[in-house]
Amino acid sequence: MAAAQPQPVSHQNARIDVVVVGAGFAGLYLLYKLRGLGLAVKVFEQGGDVGGTWYWNRYPGARCDVESMQYSFSFDDKLQQEWDWSERYAPQPEILRYAGHVADRYDLRKDIQFNTTVKSAVFDERANRWTVTTSDGQATIAQHVVLATGCLSNARTPEFRGMKDFKGKVYHTGNWPHEPVDFTGLRVGVIGTGSSAIQSIPLIAEQASQLTVFQRTANFSVPARNAPLTDDERKSFRDNYPEIRRQAREDFKNGIVQPIPDRGALDDPEHERREKYHARWTSGGLTFMGVYNNLVLDQRSNDTAADFIRERISEIVSDPETARLLQPIDHPVGSKRICVDTDYYATFNRPHVTLVDIKAHPIEQILPYALRTGGKDYEVDALVLATGFDAMTGSVAKIDIRGRGGQTLNDKWSEGPRTYLGLMSAGFPNLFIVTGPGSPSVLSNMIVSIEQHVDWITDCVAYMRDRGAEVIEATRSAEDKWVAHVNEVAAGTLYPQANSWYMGANIPGKPQIFMPYIGGVGVYRQICNDIAAKDYEGFAMT
Ligand code: FAD
Ligand code: N01
Numbered sequence: 284m285a286a287a288q289p290q291p292v293s294h295q296n297a298r299i300d301v302v303v304v305g306a307g308f309a310g311l312y313l314l315y316k317l318r319g320l321g322l323a324v325k326v327f328e329q330g331g332d333v334g335g336t337w338y339w340n341r342y343p344g345a346r347c348d349v350e351s352m353q354y355s356f357s358f359d360d361k362l363q364q365e366w367d368w369s370e371r372y373a374p375q376p377e378i379l380r381y382a383g384h385v386a387d388r389y390d391l392r393k394d395i396q397f398n399t400t401v402k403s404a405v406f407d408e409r410a411n412r413w414t415v416t417t418s419d420g421q422a423t424i425a426q427h428v429v430l431a432t433g434c435l436s437n438a439r440t441p442e443f444r445g446m447k448d449f450k451g452k453v454y455h456t457g458n459w460p461h462e463p464v465d466f467t468g469l470r471v472g473v474i475g476t477g478s479s480a481i482q483s484i485p486l487i488a489e490q491a492s493q494l495t496v497f498q499r500t501a502n503f504s505v506p507a508r509n510a511p512l513t514d515d516e517r518k519s520f521r522d523n524y525p526e527i528r529r530q531a532r533e534d535f536k537n538g539i540v541q542p543i544p545d546r547g548a549l550d551d552p553e554h555e556r557r558e559k560y561h562a563r564w565t566s567g568g569l570t571f572m573g574v575y576n577n578l579v580l581d582q583r584s585n586d587t588a589a590d591f592i593r594e595r596i597s598e599i600v601s602d603p604e605t606a607r608l609l610q611p612i613d614h615p616v617g618s619k620r621i622c623v624d625t626d627y628y629a630t631f632n633r634p635h636v637t638l639v640d641i642k643a644h645p646i647e648q649i650l651p652y653a654l655r656t657g658g659k660d661y662e663v664d665a666l667v668l669a670t671g672f673d674a675m676t677g678s679v680a681k682i683d684i685r686g687r688g689g690q691t692l693n694d695k696w697s698e699g700p701r702t703y704l705g706l707m708s709a710g711f712p713n714l715f716i717v718t719g720p721g722s723p724s725v726l727s728n729m730i731v732s733i734e735q736h737v738d739w740i741t742d743c744v745a746y747m748r749d750r751g752a753e754v755i756e757a758t759r760s761a762e763d764k765w766v767a768h769v770n771e772v773a774a775g776t777l778y779p780q781a782n783s784w785y786m787g788a789n790i791p792g793k794p795q796i797f798m799p800y801i802g803g804v805g806v807y808r809q810i811c812n813d814i815a816a817k818d819y820e821g822f823a824m825t
Contacts, residue, residue: 307335437677508567536803761821
């Protein structure tokens with residue numbers, strides 16, 4: 284069957300080698316690297332500027348939870364030596380400024396078309412070219428397409444009965460207005476208690492006259508202990524960057540350099556274990572999960588960490604019933620991404636902050652100025668939806684992608700995403716994905732994973748050019764083996780026990796498959812490098 288052809292209004296771009304979709308960190312680095320090969324690259328970005336995640340998520344308190352000295356590009360030593368991060372975890376405006384600085388520094392904007400959504404990409408098997416159509420009605424023909432569309436870029440608004448009747452303002456954390464939002468004097472309702480909610484709730488509580496938090500599932504959160512970075516701290520990173528970056532790429536499963544003892548939680552007597560948990564709780568941040576090397580592998584070990592956090596919650600929160608509700612009981616700690624907060628639990632001690640359990644009593648209806656649950660109406664003037672994303676596949680699925688024989692990627696992935704290495708999907712030649720399902724991606728410091736994928740893709744394109752190859756495609760057998768491996772590794776951990784967005788469980792009807800690869804960034808990098816060294820084993824190149 285011939286591939287379906289799009290109906291473009293007009294053609295543009297006489298010769299484009301690579302179309303990149305998205306101008307977050309992945310898109311920016313892709314443009315920089317591919318341009319370095321002398322290729323003609325066109326980036327389409329639906330937002331009005333670069334930055335991706337940091338362009339869209341402008342809610343109060345938004346900041347990274349991987350320390351900024353590590354959550355930053357490593358590809359240019361001058362860049363990492365010159366950029367000054369102000370805090371241990373930079374706030375969103377600063378990360379956005381950094382993305383803008385990267386774009387300006389390497390003169391990237393001239394090849395990025397903003398406010399333009401990629402609608403479809405159709406592969407023409409005779410010409411071996413993709414036709415990419417965009418929201419401005421244009422079609423662009425390119426040899427390669429790279430989806431740098433982001434894993435957490437498709438904000439999800441659940442359907443609540445009566446939502447359209449609500450008379451107040453509604454905000455989604457993942458698509459926050461550019462102008463400041465002032466909640467002073469307002470009764471605010473927040474739906475959700477994931478990372479976005481946990482970062483924003485303490486700040487919304489500063490302004491709101493009444494804050495009601497609607498919680499379906501309690502989450503584990505550890506204190507960030509954010510603080511300004513001192514010159515000495517910055518210098519210590521900068522002086523040691525070559526080794527720190529090497530370790531992040533090779534030695535640490537999640538691409539974050541941190542002390543990880545070579546022992547499991549049950550190898551220590553209880554009092555030592557508690558001391559260690561206390562030490563990490565006091566130093567703050569995601570590294571809490573690195574106290575022991577088996578917390579996501581062994582249930583009993585995990586229980587010790589979960590119990591420790593639950594104890595801290597009951598210590599911080601004065602009202603016993605609120606403390607009980609805030610204690611997660613239905614998933615192992617770390618099987619959903621652990622949250623990192625500043626004063627989250629203590630916020631519930633404020634007299635104007637209320638926690639409502641919508642697991643026991645799901646939201647029944649939204650009324651013009653209230654939210655009804657458990658037969659009771661909670662009055663609100665504004666609603667904040669901190670309800671997350673259609674993660675990992677959501678933004679890809681919104682593009683009508685047609686590969687060989689006109690098959691759509693959505694059809695192929697109808698029972699869950701299938702990729703080889705998270706980088707390509709069989710039947711979709713010359714279409715690459717950055718941090719796609721089947722790669723370490725969201726389980727890692729994403730900039731480490733983005734740089735690794737972009738380097739691999741760029742090397743692959745250069746290899747093809749050097750050999751005069753036109754087409755690269757994952758083989759079905761290599762893909763099948765990889766998917767089986769990804770599932771097998773996941774099954775040996777506690778991750779699949781949680782109803783997480785890693786599993787697609789937050790989207791009604793989405794197939795439930797653990798999407799990222801848990802093998803770790805170092806192991807994964809080695810696998811990718813070995814495959815490239817074996818002339819791209821598992822890929823067909825013609
Ligand atoms: P994105 O930044 O999501 O960029 C993708 C871009 O593609 C978006 O701008 C989007 O508009 C565009 N796009 C999508 N579809 C289309 C289309 N069809 N047409 C045109 N454009 C399109 N990761 C960490 O490692 N550490 C952290 O501390 C951390 N903090 C985070 C905090 C928040 C609030 C969120 C939501 C995520 C966080 N992440 C973190 C994950 C974060 O998404 C990545 O670190 C990283 O920013 C992803 O970059 P990206 O370029 O791959 O994707
Ligand atoms: O989204 P989430 P997020 N009715 O999916 C609830 C990164 N990030 O934006 O758990 C009622 O985690 C849902 O409840 P439940 C990070 O990787 C990082 O907060 O499904 N409630 C949950 O409580 C993170 O993991 C930072 O029962 C509904 C919440 O909404 C990822 O982005 C900051 C509902 C969604 O939580 C996503 O985080 C922010 C419904 N119909 C984000 N639907 C950092 O700190 C959903 N919920 C760096």
